[in-house]
Amino acid sequence: MTENNVEHLLPVQNEIGETPIWVAKEQALYWIDCEGNKVYRFDATTGEYQTIDVAMAITGLYPRASGGWITATKTGIAFWEHRTNEFTFIVDPEADTPQVCCNDAVVDRQGRFLVGTMNEQDFNASDGSLYRLDTNGSLHSLDSGFAICNGMGLSLDGRTLYLTDMFHYQILAYDYDFSTGNISHQRPFVRVPEETGAPDGLIVDSEDFIWSAHWGGWRITRYDPAGKIEREIRLPVANVTCLGFGGADLDELYVTTAWSGLSKQERKKQPLAGDLFRIKTEIKGMPESEFLG
Secondary structure, X not given: OOHHHOEEEEOOOOOEEEXXXXXXXXXXXXXXXXXXXXXXXXXXXXXXXXXXXXXXOEEEEEEEOOOOEEEEEOOEEEEEEOOOOEEEEEEOOOOOOOOEEEXXXXXXXXXXXXXXXXXXXXXXXXXXXXXXXXXXXXXXXXXXXXXXXXXXEEOOOOOEEEEEEHHHOEEEEEEEEOOOOEEEEEEEEEEOOHHHOEEEEEEEOOOOOEEEEEEOOOEEEEEOOOOOEEEEEEOOOOEEEEEEEEOOOOOXXXXXXXXXXXXXXXXXXXXXXXXEEEEEOOOOOOOOOOEOO
């Protein structure tokens, strides 16, 4: 598939757009600009969108079953109430390492929050870790040694966790014990050729296939459960950051992008960099899990 299949949806010009999350009861998409300290909401019914300026630099967000959101931010994990735009700080898993901050996150089927971290000053440093915040508020360290712990997703049966080790150019797989939230048996799922860009955001669809966005790669890749490439979708911008299914039937793929890292000349050649895209597919996604704490 090529960019002919890709709809340029909104000219939002995010520095680094991330984490498109579909909220079915609102028929709305939320996402962030993690460098612009903004949250966006797109109403798919009206086609209108709004921008919310926030006080913390959100890097990942997921809805809470009790209302509001749980967020990963550059200063730790916090609840965010979008109606009042107020944050409630929970914990900073990297409080002792100021150069390391939270990055991407996911909620598992049991309502626990998994969050990865990264060295903000040296993207190639293997300082990223994976943490789990349980519904009772306890924090647990699961693994470390990542050059930006990025997009994550769980297989349909909840027994495999996929995790993006971005600048080691690989997606890893773990056995996931959904009764405890512990991981084991780390192995490579796919190794990504550097010329195709670094793997970034990741999701799993209703057919148990894995989708990965490529930073610097002008594309999205869909892998089968064995790690074989099933399809690639090219986009008209280099930095493809994250993706999520939405729409009434969860068959619309929303894609965030970024202009960060581009020179002035590159930005002129990529005027749509940082915008939001949508792709109608014959494949359905999975409903987003909610944090139960």
